[in-house]
């Protein structure tokens with residue numbers, strides 16, 4: 001099988017095109033710009049549409065328009081851009097339009113800098129924008145998964161009529177790894193609810209406004225039921241040596257790569273470490289974490305933020321097991337050795 | 351003017367069931383201009399025979415419920431964003447007729463960016479801009495088009511240029527752009543003017559049918575409720591106060607757009623062709639199966655422009671060709687030190703965890719700052735490959751093997767300083783055994799597009815081999831060479 005060495009940010013565009021993407025709209029921002037560069041090159045060559053929007057407010061509105069018109073549409077950005085997209089993301093959820101949004105997280109707040117962080121977690125996972133809404137949040141930790149997750153994102157987005165986020169980070173965007181490309185192009189199905197500018201779709205209305213309290217309440221309940229369904233249908237995670245683990249790392253994205261190495265090192269030293277890596281952050285693998293809470297002595301959430309995912313872990317384990325937070329901010333990345341030493345020190349301290 | 355039920359336009363629903371089952375009165379206030387414009391648009395849609403093709407983008411404002419009335423495809427947009435939404439629909443369905451209908455708060459306030467850029471791209475869409483000099487829906491606040499001295503609930507003493515600036519002339523702004531084909535301002539102040547508006551609306555839609563490009567009609571429109579007047583008074587006020595500030599008339603009517611409306615959706619490209627473009631199923635350069643002595647945690651560092659990142663990519667590509675797992679990560683953020691660029695490359699038989707090489711077992715430095723920055727990070731027993739042309743000092747560590755190779759000088763003699771890193775890489779390949787020379791020779795022509803550079807790098811491999819033969823004892827020892 002052919003393997004292509006490519007950046008995570010490029011892989012996401014290969015995955016999207018093979019996944020049947022028809023449109024890309026976006027505004028450049030480091031460390032996500034290679035997504036736009038790859039899209040600008042490949043979308044037109046593949047007969048698909050690329051447009052650089054004037055800002056992220058517009059690019060997300062373009063996603064709204066194209067999704068309404070039945071397109072398979074994707075954008076890529078980073079924190080500051082995502083903040084601007086909050087409005088459109090809320091409208092997309094309200095009107096139940098499927099689209100794919102890649103967030104290559106950088107360090108914040110404000111302009112921060114282009115170094116990696118995982119500090120958009122709260123914003124993306126717990127409903128970007130106003131209202132009680134969400135989307136599927138996929139968390140790749142390799143260039144391969146950037147491709148694979150983009151490949152399957154459109155089908156998921158259409159199945160649930162929701163936004164699918166690919167929550168990446170500066171390292172997973174910049175890393176180059178061999179990627180095996182899917183061999184088949186997915187087709188964009190006809191959608192009964194979309195606007196095609198023809199007789200068959202003339203009566204379709206895409207809107208998020210509900211004047212009657214009962215209707216808006218019903219709409220909200222319908223959305224929440226949909227999110228609930230995701231928990232049983234698509235929750236996904238990877239387990240590393242959890243069978244006999246006593247110390248369980250919980251990490252996603254670049255942090256999970258480092259923890260993976262740390263687990264290996266700790267095992268060599270006789271510490272029964274393991275890892276659970278959520279591949280879906282929404283829905284969150286709470287059920288499995290709850291099970292593991294009964295088995296392990298401690299969970300260690302490692303993330304590049306002030307501690308955002310840790311709250312979901314705490315909620316999942318309900319106090320059954322102690323949960324520690326190892327966190328870094330401002331672009332600082334721990335080495336494998338640092339994590340190993342810290343856990344050993346913590347264990348020695350009891 | 352508020353009942354649009356008597357109009358016979360087919361593109362309006364006979365009853366407004368989306369408002370309430372059987373409803374036949376619109377939600378607009380008596381004397382409101384929105385209803386009039388709805389009728390004119392619906393008539394034009396009928397006459398042009400485009401009802402099935404039309405997609406109506408409604409704004410946030412009093413006309414948010416335009417979908418109660420128009421029997422066409424409907425989408426409700428975020429405040430001010432309709433032109434961006436319409437642009438994307440335009441770029442999805444070439445034959446659709448896309449209407450963006452917006453108020454003055456929507457278009458000239460919150461959505462100024464979206465309208466200007468859609469117009470500037472010459473999107474083949476039609477914009478109907480209802481200028482009633484006030485925010486209707488939210489209860490009569492100042493709009494960007496509120497005239498000086500006009501009382502609103504947020505300018506209770508009248509709009510003051512010194513505080514709120516001047517009223518915005520949207521038609522003029524759009525007319526300052528190159529791409530639009532049609533810009534006209536009309537008024538609803540009386541029946542004759544309404545007839546003019548009717549013509550302009552038709553023209554703006556016909557332009558789209560004929561794929562001419564971007565058309566905008568600004569319609570001066572009464573809002574009796576928030577102007578706190580009767581319907582009759584409001585038409586008079588409109589004529590006497592708004593029209594002098596916003597002169598009606600055609601600002602632009604080009605026979606064709608400044609560029610051809612190219613089919614924005616490209617010719618269909620077959621799936622087979624797409625797979626080919628993306629390189630799916632491409633033959634792999636698989637040379638051999640190397641057994642690594644140990645996992646390689648490799649770091650290469652140097653000035654920008656010394657090919658540090660690309661040499662790292664070359665190494666990673668060779669590793670793939672050897673059937674090994676690999677990662678490449680550029681120097682990035684906090685990893686950057688001493689003004690040098692660097693890349694981390696891991697090569698392994700196993701799945702690679704952390705792609706970050708903090709403590710390399712193989713370090714290649716292209717200049718002195720890089721040697722200074724990274725010498726101490728090398729793991730005991732590791733190797734350092736030094737471009738001694740630019741890093742003239744010896745490696746100080748005694749627990750690593752150092753190779754001092756005057757790579758830049760040799761490269762210069764070969765005719766291209768760019769190939770210095772490949773000389774070092776060749777020595778690394780021979781010493782570490784992580785990749786073979788055969789693989790390097792196969793991958794270089796695939797990685798480098800320019801023929802003369804390929805030749806240069808092929809010669810660099812040869813001199814690298816020669817240097818290794820002459821300087822490295824057969825059995826490697828951890829002594830300095």
Ligand SMILES: Cc1ncc(C[n+]2csc(CCOP(=O)(O)OP(=O)(O)O)c2C)c(N)n1
Nearest residue numbers: 410411412429453454455456484485486487
């Ligand atoms: C982001 C956002 N800000 C504010 C509002 C509140 N809002 C609704 S309509 C409107 C003004 C509409 O005025 P205009 O565009 O002139 O339309 P009209 O109602 O006069 O037809 C405002 C400010 C909103 N819906 N969304």
Ligand code: SF4
Nearest residue numbers: 378379382412486573
């Ligand atoms: S408030 Fe003004 S713009 Fe809104 S419906 Fe009433 S008259 Fe029309």
